Amino acid sequence: MQPANIDSELLRTFVAIADYGGFTRAAEMINRTQSAVSMQMKRLEEDVLRKPLFNREGRQVSLTAEGQILLGYARRILKLHSEVLTTLREPHMVGTVRIGTPDDYVMRFMQRILVHFAQSYPLVQVEMHCEPSFALLQRQDLDLTIVTREPGTEIGQLLRKESLVWAQARDSHLHTQSPLPLAMFNSQCFCRAWACNALDAMGRDYRIAYTSPSLSAIMAAVSAGLAITAQLRSLITSDLAIVGEEEGLPAMPMASIVLLRRDKGRSQVIDTLADAIVDGFSR
Incomplete structure (x- = not known):
């Protein structure tokens, strides 16, 4: 038997x-x-x-x-x-790849990408460096870098374009408060600048109630009903409600997520992971 x-x-x-x-x-x-x-x-x-x-x-x-x-x-x-x-x-598929990305994209996109990549290439070591886009752009030691860019300032390879949206906890009415309580990234984040400039343009009073370099910390404040945030649409979780012009908030622009490669073609390991990132962000 x-x-x-x-x-x-x-x-x-x-x-x-x-x-x-x-x-x-x-x-x-x-x-x-x-x-x-x-x-x-x-x-x-x-x-x-x-x-x-x-x-x-x-x-x-x-x-x-x-x-x-x-x-x-x-x-x-x-x-x-x-x-x-x-x-x-593929005996040549060994080595280390250093990736830089804002933590915004780690759970939403990179988790699935890295799971599939690790299954196919278990001998490749991946180093993740999570920092804001403005800090990542200053680094010269990363093989692959994912950053958010304003329209017209795109560099590298476009991964996807997304609209910025306002979001608050479901069943909350923070959009009616004055000043409007905001939970945003630090002052060097252009998304925060966009949000504040848009509110200034319409004469809407607001205050920065919570600030953090971490998306999870910002979303915790928003989910608790303590503040409103402006983030890329794909980052808004199911416990939040998207609000906009009908609730008296300004329209927001599109943002671009791009991939920067250092020395393209230098390493098949790096290029293979880059291709997996491009595929993962397009889904």
């Missing part, structure tokens, strides 16, 4: 569910439908291992004791699987 085989794709999906806390989020990260993910796990539990791997309570899932055991093995198997393929197929 032949021993049962565990398809590496089943293990990859299983690990994604464990890492991202549920079937829905895992499906997004591995580019599959939720029904496909559910079918894969049903096969793994019922046909291959014949053990329950998940405790299911509504939409919440957690690993059973058997699931925790499998998770350790699955990570080791997938790591070895990737290393074998990389070593034999």
